[in-house]
Amino acid sequence: MTTTVQAEGLRVRTGRHLAVDGVDLSLSAGVHGLLGPNGAGKTTLIRALATVLRPYDGRLRLLGQPMDARPDLREVRRALGYLPQEFGYYPRFTVSEFVEYMAWLKEVPGPRRRRAVRHALDRVGLADRAGSRMKALSGGMLRRAGIAQAIVNEPRLLLLDEPTVGLDPKQRLDFRALLRELGERSCVIVSTHLVEDVAAACSSVVLADAGRIVFHGVPDDVAAAGGPADAGDSPIERGYSALLERHRAASAVAR
Ligand SMILES: Nc1ncnc2c1ncn2[C@@H]1O[C@H](COP(=O)(O)OP(=O)(O)OP(=O)(O)O)[C@@H](O)[C@H]1O
Numbered sequence: 001m002t003t004t005v006q007a008e009g010l011r012v013r014t015g016r017h018l019a020v021d022g023v024d025l026s027l028s029a030g031v032h033g034l035l036g037p038n039g040a041g042k043t044t045l046i047r048a049l050a051t052v053l054r055p056y057d058g059r060l061r062l063l064g065q066p067m068d069a070r071p072d073l074r075e076v077r078r079a080l081g082y083l084p085q086e087f088g089y090y091p092r093f094t095v096s097e098f099v100e101y102m103a104w105l106k107e108v109p110g111p112r113r114r115r116a117v118r119h120a121l122d123r124v125g126l127a128d129r130a131g132s133r134m135k136a137l138s139g140g141m142l143r144r145a146g147i148a149q150a151i152v153n154e155p156r157l158l159l160l161d162e163p164t165v166g167l168d169p170k171q172r173l174d175f176r177a178l179l180r181e182l183g184e185r186s187c188v189i190v191s192t193h194l195v196e197d198v199a200a201a202c203s204s205v206v207l208a209d210a211g212r213i214v215f216h217g218v219p220d221d222v223a224a225a226g227g228p229a230d231a232g233d234s235p236i237e238r239g240y241s242a243l244l245e246r247h248r249a250a251s252a253v254a255r
Pocket residue numbers: 014015016017018019036037038039040041042043044045
């Protein structure tokens with residue numbers, strides 16, 4: 001099986017700032033939770049994996065294609081799904097028109113497009129709002145429309161930047177189930193601050209801090225890293241705090 005994401009010494013700039021500063025990462029099918037404090041570089045890493053930002057240094061292969069030199073971006077983008085933190089849409093489009101438009105951009109073949117749109121809307125629980133205008137949706141519905149456009153082409157690499165913002169508790173539970181289902185065949189990377197979502201839905205946890213990956217392992221290993229003295233209300237939250245503190249203490253000694 002091809003490794004979906006392969007990064008070695010990856011560096012990505014935002015303006016003058018090296019927001020991703022030497023990332024080594026190898027990911028295949030599964031749901032991978034990307035955690036880290038504000039400013040850790042999660043969004044920048046996701047934008048590079050979405051081919052929105054060009055790497056500044058290091059090596060990146062997506063779906064087997066090297067992203068240096070002159071990559072065939074069109075082929076990679078056809079197999080990509082991406083939900084940015086804030087996504088654009090025409091407010092007068094209906095939900096179904098919006099998702100269909102994105103399917104067209106992803107080159108989903110015409111005869112399959114309608115069915116793909118219906119299936120994506122079903123999966124996010126928005127089928128009954130297919131004819132509503134985008135501008136009439138609530139925040140949580142809008143986010144689900146965003147998830148629908150990200151999955152409409154059955155992407156092999158799915159990138160979701162804080163997808164659960166605005167979802168109510170029931171929708172978050174449904175979304176976790178959808179993530180697990182998507183991760184059976186695709187490589188799904190989910191950036192979130194909700195550590196509990198990661199514990200419930202992810203097969204691996206990638207913890208970032210200051211542009212680097214400081215831990216990559218299974219959720220149970222995160223939980224096992226924490227103790228009663230660490231900050232958090234659950235084992236995985238305490239493990240998250242412990243891993244981050246440990247890494248920062250080791251970096252301070254090394255300096
Ligand atoms: N356009 C920009 N110009 C300059 N610096 C930027 C820009 N965008 C982000 N940064 C900086 O890059 C670093 C990483 O930002 P990024 O948004 O990738 O982090 P994040 O982990 O996604 O944070 P959050 O959890 O707050 O969303 C931060 O220090 C941020 O201030």
